[in-house]
Amino acid sequence: MSVSAKICGLTTPEAVAEAVRHGADYLGFVFYPRSPRALSYEAAAQLAAVVPAGVKTVALFVDPSDADIAAALQAHAFDLLQLHGNETPERIAALRARFGRPVIKAIPVSGLEDIEKARQYIDVADMLLFDAKAPKSMADALPGGNGLSFDWELLASHWTSDKPWMLSGGLDADCLEDAVTTSGATRVDVSSGVEERPGIKSLAKIRAFLAVAARL
Numbered sequence: 381m382s383v384s385a386k387i388c389g390l391t392t393p394e395a396v397a398e399a400v401r402h403g404a405d406y407l408g409f410v411f412y413p414r415s416p417r418a419l420s421y422e423a424a425a426q427l428a429a430v431v432p433a434g435v436k437t438v439a440l441f442v443d444p445s446d447a448d449i450a451a452a453l454q455a456h457a458f459d460l461l462q463l464h465g466n467e468t469p470e471r472i473a474a475l476r477a478r479f480g481r482p483v484i485k486a487i488p489v490s491g492l493e494d495i496e497k498a499r500q501y502i503d504v505a506d507m508l509l510f511d512a513k514a515p516k517s518m519a520d521a522l523p524g525g526n527g528l529s530f531d532w533e534l535l536a537s538h539w540t541s542d543k544p545w546m547l548s549g550g551l552d553a554d555c556l557e558d559a560v561t562t563s564g565a566t567r568v569d570v571s572s573g574v575e576e577r578p579g580i581k582s583l584a585k586i587r588a589f590l591a592v593a594a595r596l
């Protein structure tokens with residue numbers, strides 16, 4: 381059994397092609413202006429246009445307006461929406477209904493209470509993405525893409541729902557096997573761990589990450 385993989389924060393045609401060639405299942409495009417991976421809708425649409433049908437394109441937002449999502453979907457028919465902010469269950473239900481796209485809801489995790497809080501999204505999101513919550517002391521933290529991990533054991537011990545979920549936060553080719561074995565994840569997501577520096581993906585690290593995912 382291989383583990384499904386999402387490569388997030390892609391910014392160049394070369395990185396998109398490498399991720400597709402080596403078996404990524406999902407490709408994420410970040411629409412959050414403060415991110416070093418942020419793209420315009422037009423730039424992301426150009427990258428996504430060459431992605432083959434079997435690979436899902438994901439448009440990532442933080443507390444978007446309806447107009448933000450409409451503009452992205454007008455530029456390209458992204459397959460899924462990923463919401464990485466403080467979106468409520470009601471907001472997610474409304475966005476799903478309006479835009480007809482499956483929603484991945486990111487859940488920031490630092491402790492057991494965060495796993496419990498995720499339950500409120502089970503009925504409205506199509507998939508959950510458990511990501512590390514940045515500590516308050518990290519002044520320049522983003523809502524995601526910080527290269528931080530959390531205690532993977534929390535998921536194995538406390539997450540009991542059948543709702544599809546992804547493990548995220550601080551993953552790379554070196555820790556992926558341990559992360560998957562410890563958490564029980566069957567889907568994983570990475571950004572910083574396949575980069576040379578923030579916003580610049582490493583083709584070699586993408587290959588190495590996807591090779592581990594494929595053999596797990």
Ligand SMILES: O=C(O)c1ccccc1NCC(=O)[C@H](O)[C@H](O)COP(=O)(O)O
Nearest residue numbers: 388415524525526527549550570571572
């Ligand atoms: O990647 C970003 O810059 C980003 C900015 C704002 C919200 C979310 C963001 N990324 C979300 C992702 O899906 C990342 O892949 C996830 O947080 C894991 O990141 P990393 O720990 O760097 O692998």
